[in-house]
Amino acid sequence: MMAGRGDLEADPAGEPARHLPVMLREVVAHLGPKDAGTYVDGTFGAGGYTRALLAAADCRVIAIDRDPTAIAGSAALVLAHPGRLVVVEDEFGNLDAVAAAQGAAAVDGVVLDIGVSSMQIDEGARGFSFRRDGPLDMRMSGSGVSAADLVAQLSETELANLIFRFGEERHSRAIARAIVKARASVPIERTLQLAEIVAGVVWAKPHEPHPATRTFQALRIAVNDELGQLARALGAAERVLKPGGRLVVVTFHSLEDRIVKSFLNARARPAAGSRHLPELRQAPPSFRLVAKGAVEPSAEETAANPRARSAKLRAAERLDAPARDLADLAGLLPPLPDPDARR
Structure with missing residues (x-):
């Protein structure tokens, strides 16, 4: 998790931003890591959140990233925390399956930092940057x-x-x-x-x-199907979190934030149900909102790290109600143009 998971590519002077974890104190405070707990960092990046979690408690972290470069860069951190950290190359939309494969059928916390990392932006050869020449790639x-x-x-x-x-x-x-x-x-x-x-x-x-x-x-x-990945990850977090476990999500633009807000608000109240699905009418809330609305970075942080200025944090605590059906997740997403439907 780095400074650059937004869409800014440089500070006001035009220089690349350092790889600073965004809203690190707020993330740790809302996640509340505890000794013997197990946490999933679904977007490892340069490991900023993972390092903070390992330092905050004698806990275990299962970190995920689909970028092979991030996986290769995690080796030293894994060696420094034997038995406490595993880093898995996979999509964060599969975080419940990844956790289960690591022997964690239920976890105490999930943190997600959505978007592109500053490492990816700053490397022109990855094709994410409109300021650095490179192949038009963008594949994480x-x-x-x-x-x-x-x-x-x-x-x-x-x-x-x-x-x-x-x-x-x-x-x-x-x-x-x-x-x-x-x-x-x-x-x-x-x-x-x-x-x-x-x-x-x-x-x-x-x-x-x-x-x-x-x-x-x-x-x-x-x-990268980023919005689809986000919707799937939210559903996966609902399935894998223990009662009392925390979900913390940091987003960097309105599309992401709307998806997270809609999901958490829906899960924080009883399911409305319908005449077609009457069994959902009594479904209790599966999350309790921890943060009132979106938490934004401090003025001090945005001054030090301009890439943080668009960040928003939302957090919720898992209740003991069963996870809901996944059918409603598709409604969180804006429609994607179908490449095969030529006009």
């Missing part, structure tokens, strides 16, 4: 469809829908039109190449985010 795991594939294959309408829904970009139609026009002449395969195309149709005032910020965000979310 290194496998699957890349951002260049989406840019090359989606229709103009599909691109516009994707950029609007996942980037909340009001200029999505103009951007999609410019991309389709540019790719007719030459393949769009580099990050700066795409950033220049977007900057040609979206104007930004000095000190405003780069014009390509929202477009890159949208492509990254689509490539």
Whole structure:
């Protein structure tokens, strides 16, 4: 978990931010680690939250990351905490299965830091950055469809829908039109190449985010199924947490935060049920909200780490009610344009 799991790419001076854990004190305070407890860090990154948990209590941490680079970088920390830390290469949407495979059918806490890490942004070769030239990749795991594939294959309408829904970009139609026009002449395969195309149709005032910020965000979310992963992880946390266990989630943009807020608010009250599913009518709450609304970083933290300024923390405590059906998780997600449904 690092400073850069948002969409800013540099501090006001234009220099890369250091890899600082965002809202570290608030995360530890809301998670409340205790001796002999077992905790899941679903987004290991550079290990900021994991280190804090191991230092705060004589506990065990099961850390997860789908980025092979993060897994390789965890070796020294694992060796420094024999028997207390395991780091697993997997998707955080599978966190309950990962925990079970490590002998933890139920855990005392789950922490999630959603989005891209500053390590990924700062390495141009990963293709996340609109300020550093590199292949237009954006794949956290290194496998699957890349951002260049989406840019090359989606229709103009599909691109516009994707950029609007996942980037909340009001200029999505103009951007999609410019991309389709540019790719007719030459393949769009580099990050700066795409950033220049977007900057040609979206104007930004000095000190405003780069014009390509929202477009890159949208492509990254689509490539890595970030919102789907988040919804699955919330359901997995509900299944794996013990009564009294804590769920703490840090998000960096409104799409993520809305999903977490909607999930926790729904789980913190009795299920409404329906005439089609009358058995849900009496389903009790499965979570109790710990934080009243979203907790935001302090002014001191945002001054020291500009990448933290968009962060929001939400926390809840697991109650003893059974986990609910997963069918409602799909309703948390904005619709994704279907690449096979050509218009």
